[in-house]
Amino acid sequence: MxxxxxxxxxxxxxxxxxxxxxxxxxIRPGKxxxxxxxxxxxxxxxLEVDRARVAVGHGMARKIEVTLEDK
Amino acid sequence: xxxxxxxxxxxxxSVVFSRLTGIRVVASNYPGTTVGFTKGxxxxxxxxxxxxxxxxxxxxxxxxxxxxxxxxxLQSGDLVINxxxxxxxxxxxxxxxELIERDIPVIVELNMWDEARxxxxxIDVMKLEAALGVPVVPTVALSGEGIATLVNRLPEATSPTxxxxxxxxxxxxxxxxxxDVQEVTHHHHTWLERLEDAxxxxxxxLLLAAFILAVSFYIVRLIxxxxxxxxxxxxxxxxxxxxxxxLSSLLGSGGFWHNVLVGRLIDGQIDFGQSFGVLSSGFFVxxxxxxxxxxxxxxxxxxxxDLGYLPRLAVLLDNVMHRFGMHGFAIIPxxxxxxxxxPGILATRILExxxxxxIAATLISIAxxxxxxxxMIIGLVGDYGLHYVILIYGVLFSVWVVLGLLLNLTVRGFRxxxxxxxxxxxxxxxxxxxxxxxxxxxxxxxxxVPIILIAALVIxxxxxxxxxxxxxxxxxxxxxxxxGLPKEATAAIMVGFLRKDLAVxxxxxxxxxxxxxxxGCSVLAMFFPCIASFLILARELGLxxxxxxxxxxxxxxxxxxxxxxxxx
Numbered sequence: 001m002x003x004x005x006x007x008x009x010x011x012x013x014x015x016x017x018x019x020x021x022x023x024x025x026x027i028r029p030g031k032x033x034x035x036x037x038x039x040x041x042x043x044x045x046x047l048e049v050d051r052a053r054v055a056v057g058h059g060m061a062r063k064i065e066v067t068l069e070d071k
Numbered sequence: 072x073x074x075x076x077x078x079x080x081x082x083x084x085s086v087v088f089s090r091l092t093g094i095r096v097v098a099s100n101y102p103g104t105t106v107g108f109t110k111g112x113x114x115x116x117x118x119x120x121x122x123x124x125x126x127x128x129x130x131x132x133x134x135x136x137x138x139x140x141x142x143x144x145l146q147s148g149d150l151v152i153n154x155x156x157x158x159x160x161x162x163x164x165x166x167x168x169e170l171i172e173r174d175i176p177v178i179v180e181l182n183m184w185d186e187a188r189x190x191x192x193x194i195d196v197m198k199l200e201a202a203l204g205v206p207v208v209p210t211v212a213l214s215g216e217g218i219a220t221l222v223n224r225l226p227e228a229t230s231p232t233x234x235x236x237x238x239x240x241x242x243x244x245x246x247x248x249x250x251d252v253q254e255v256t257h258h259h260h261t262w263l264e265r266l267e268d269a270x271x272x273x274x275x276x277l278l279l280a281a282f283i284l285a286v287s288f289y290i291v292r293l294i295x296x297x298x299x300x301x302x303x304x305x306x307x308x309x310x311x312x313x314x315x316x317x318l319s320s321l322l323g324s325g326g327f328w329h330n331v332l333v334g335r336l337i338d339g340q341i342d343f344g345q346s347f348g349v350l351s352s353g354f355f356v357x358x359x360x361x362x363x364x365x366x367x368x369x370x371x372x373x374x375x376x377d378l379g380y381l382p383r384l385a386v387l388l389d390n391v392m393h394r395f396g397m398h399g400f401a402i403i404p405x406x407x408x409x410x411x412x413x414p415g416i417l418a419t420r421i422l423e424x425x426x427x428x429x430i431a432a433t434l435i436s437i438a439x440x441x442x443x444x445x446x447m448i449i450g451l452v453g454d455y456g457l458h459y460v461i462l463i464y465g466v467l468f469s470v471w472v473v474l475g476l477l478l479n480l481t482v483r484g485f486r487x488x489x490x491x492x493x494x495x496x497x498x499x500x501x502x503x504x505x506x507x508x509x510x511x512x513x514x515x516x517x518x519x520v521p522i523i524l525i526a527a528l529v530i531x532x533x534x535x536x537x538x539x540x541x542x543x544x545x546x547x548x549x550x551x552x553x554x555g556l557p558k559e560a561t562a563a564i565m566v567g568f569l570r571k572d573l574a575v576x577x578x579x580x581x582x583x584x585x586x587x588x589x590x591g592c593s594v595l596a597m598f599f600p601c602i603a604s605f606l607i608l609a610r611e612l613g614l615x616x617x618x619x620x621x622x623x624x625x626x627x628x629x630x631x632x633x634x635x636x637x638x639x
Contacts (some may be wrong), residue, residue, distance in 0.1 A: 010402075017134070020130070020132055020134065021134050022237075023130075023238065023242075023488060024129030024130045024134065024165070025129065025162065025490065025492060026159075026161060026164075030156075030243060034366070036196075036271070037254075037266060037271055037272050038271075038272050039270065039271070039276075039386060039387060039390065040273055040390055042390060042463060043273075043389055043390045044386050044389045044399065044489050046271050046386065046493070050162060050309035051158065051159060051190070051255075052158075052159050052162065052492055052493075053267075053271075053492070053493040054490070054491070054492050054493065055271075055382070055385075055399075055487025055489055055490070055491050055492075055493055056488075056489070056490055057387045057389065057489040057490060058488070059488050060488045060490060062604040063451065071626055
């Protein structure tokens with residue numbers, strides 16, 4: 001997912017705890033997220049969800065599957 | 072009756088708590104400021120009720136230790152004030168729905184109402200009330216707006232009967248409610264918002280971070296030195312010293328009581344750095360040398376906290392921190408540790424795994440010098456040149472790095488990743504800032520000063536009856552043999568178990584060479600936590616990990632002290 005892109009979360013690939021954790025921050029299937037930036041290659045990714053900014057560790061971010069939206 | 076303040080992290084529960092109870096508590100602009108819980112009381116309809124500031128939680132299924140506390144507290148409450156961030160209903164309402172399903176009366180407080188308005192968010196409060204079935208009151212806790220209404224409507228709090236839902240059902244219910252009550256209009260980006268995003272990018276974020284840290288350090292020193300040079304020293308030397316000299320001659324310039332109260336006279340005069348009586352150095356060390364730096368450090372830290380900068384630092388440094396076995400958020404407890412190790416170690420509770428908490432707490436207690444210790448090191452070693460002070464910081468930083476790498480490789484356990492909400496920048500308000508500063512400074516005066524005075528008393532008595540000489544004999548293989556310090560330094564190292572600032576002060580009269588001073592200060596910083604940090608470490612880590620941490624501390628201090636002694 002390139003920086004600046006908007007997408008809709010389609011799947012969270014992880015266990016229950018992982019799912020709940022992301023869900024509690026508003027990242028769950030069906031939610032629209034914008035990738036604002038990322039820190040270096042393997043650093044955290046900054047997502048915008050419902051006007052709030054959330055930093056997600058790289059490994060976690062890789063497990064968030066999104067469907068890209070056309071600009 | 073017990074009222075619980077509950078809500079997501081960083082929605083302003085602590086500010087609301089202060090408003091309701093008049094008790095001032097530390098509030099900052101990042102998630103996880105409150106890790107334990109604070110109790111207070113307020114008068115409601117002529118009756119005293121208990122109010123509890125519960126740590127922030129996103130849901131009632133806990134993901135860290137602070138959230139577990141929230142879940143446990145819920146069992147014991149009679150009424151919940153659910154504090155909701157009005158700028159982010161979409162997420163905040165999840166907890167609200169969960170709370171309403173429980174069998175406890177709930178009232179919703181829509182906080183940060185002003186910020187929502189600025190961001191072009193309109194919420195229909197009446198509709199929201201109808202949808203939730205509980206009272207909803209908009210407030211701006213920082214200014215106090217709406218708090219009176221909230222209190223008046225507390226008796227209206229209800230627990231509507233709703234069937235327990237699955238989380239999917241809750242999310243779709245939320246979607247329905249939000250679509251119905253909220254209207255968002257577009258608004259222009261402010262310069263503060265542009266800065267918000269810029270400070271998260273590696274460039275210019277890292278440059279900005281270096282700049283902010285350098286400026287912070289400079290300001291801390293500037294204010295600290297200013298307070299010492301213009302207020303503390305003139306007071307102690309021009310006003311207090313002559314009074315103490317009168318007492319000295321009254322006591323006949325010698326004897327047991329003179330030794331205890333005034334201490335040794337240097338060339339017939341009181342020297343606050345060297346006399347070591349309870350009334351001379353016992354007062355000067357905490358009030359004349361340390362207090363100015365406590366004030367300046369917490370002023371700068373509080374500013375950065377309220378601005379909302381620290382979570383951004385956590386994001387930028389996440390990559391680096393992973394090599395030390397923690398994720399980026401551990402930088403916040405570390406930062407707090409530079410003020411005092413105790414709140415630093417407490418703040419490690421926001422880290423998810425036991426492994427991370429152990430590593431973070433151990434590193435803080437070994438390689439992060441508190442403001443009091445730093446003030447004394449700067450005062451004592453700074454006279455020989457600032458580069459020696461920098462050398463000590465360099466030594467401690469290297470220890471932090473090497474030890475962090477080693478602990479990362481050796482400590483087993485779960486390695487969680489960074490996942491935090493990043494708050495918007497908020498321009499700190501002077502009143503809130505000064506209140507927080509006063510809270511922390513008075514904490515220092517209340518907790519640290521008595522310990523220092525008692526320590527000074529014990530030292531002068533033990534010194535008088537010669538106990539130190541006995542122990543110095545036992546410890547000399549390490550103190551003299553490995554560290555190259557005179558055996559009189561043993562007393563200082565023992566005092567380090569109580570207070571490290573006083574301990575560094577005790578090195579002053581020993582006429583140490585600059586090399587010995589560097590060894591002494593570094594060893595004192597690493598060797599053993601002061602009594603207050605020790606108790607907190609014991610509580611947070613449990614006995615087994617405490618023993619491990621202490622083992623690490625002792626070996627690191629002995630080894631590094633020896634290496635430094637060889638090198639210098």
